[in-house]
Amino acid sequence: GENVEQHPSTLSVQEGDSAVIKCTYSDSASNYFPWYKQELGKRPQLIIDIRSNVGEKKDQRIAVTLNKTAKHFSLHITETQPEDSAVYFCAASTGTASKLTFGTGTRLQVTL
Amino acid sequence: GAVVSQHPSWVICKSGTSVKIECRSLDFQATTMFWYRQFPKQSLMLMATSNEGSKATYEQGVEKDKFLINHASLTLSTLTVTSAHPEDSSFYICSARRGVSSDTEAFFGQGTRLTVV
Numbered sequence: 001g002e003n004v005e006q007h008p009s010t011l012s013v014q015e016g017d018s019a020v021i022k023c024t025y026s027d028s029a030s031n032y033f034p035w036y037k038q039e040l041g042k043r044p045q046l047i048i049d050i051r052s053n054v055g056e057k058k059d060q061r062i063a064v065t066l067n068k069t070a071k072h073f074s075l076h077i078t079e080t081q082p083e084d085s086a087v088y089f090c091a092a093s094t095g096t097a098s099k100l101t102f103g104t105g106t107r108l109q110v111t112l
Numbered sequence: 113g114a115v116v117s118q119h120p121s122w123v124i125c126k127s128g129t130s131v132k133i134e135c136r137s138l139d140f141q142a143t144t145m146f147w148y149r150q151f152p153k154q155s156l157m158l159m160a161t162s163n164e165g166s167k168a169t170y171e172q173g174v175e176k177d178k179f180l181i182n183h184a185s186l187t188l189s190t191l192t193v194t195s196a197h198p199e200d201s202s203f204y205i206c207s208a209r210r211g212v213s214s215d216t217e218a219f220f221g222q223g224t225r226l227t228v229v
Contacts, residue, residue, distance in 0.1 A: 031215050032214055032216075034218070041203070041223070041225070042223070043220040043223050044205075044220050046218075051215050052215070089155060089156065093214045098144065098212065098214040098216075099146055100146070100158070100207070101158070102155045103155065104155050105154070105155050
């Protein structure tokens, strides 16, 4: 089955700096890669996603890149703000079962 | 976006009792729903795939007799934790996708925090 690895597990940046979180996946058939932000005790919120036919996608301060050959994808957050502090999960989806496999999560802390 | 509603949002039960959690897709039909479990400071781990009108597909290591899943309609899946024990205490989250393609957005319920005492 699919295996998704995520790094780093914790990330502390100063407000205004950029944050980068990286994920690798194992199943070359995976075709959908969403990123979620989860605050304590709440449901994951989709912040951006990318499909396998696209290499890069941007939405304001958030961007995702996908390298299918290397089987890795990354989340980039620019001009970080304190409200960006949360746990971020990457995920990969594949096959007729359409199930999502999640990375281990990154706790992002944006300090003033 | 689509709405998935989960109920209850939290429940406390005594050891040995059973607890039922409901997951509803409010504005779309979902032939497949997914149940995840999340322990504190950990990731979401898929427990099972709920299939409307047929048996659920359980992930390796998940006891199907302990975590009963029923998907009786296109908008409702239920997860029953039977004979709950303290180690079953966790955050349970359901998910559904509009459509069957693997590259469509997944929508999550609010989650249910189960505490077994």
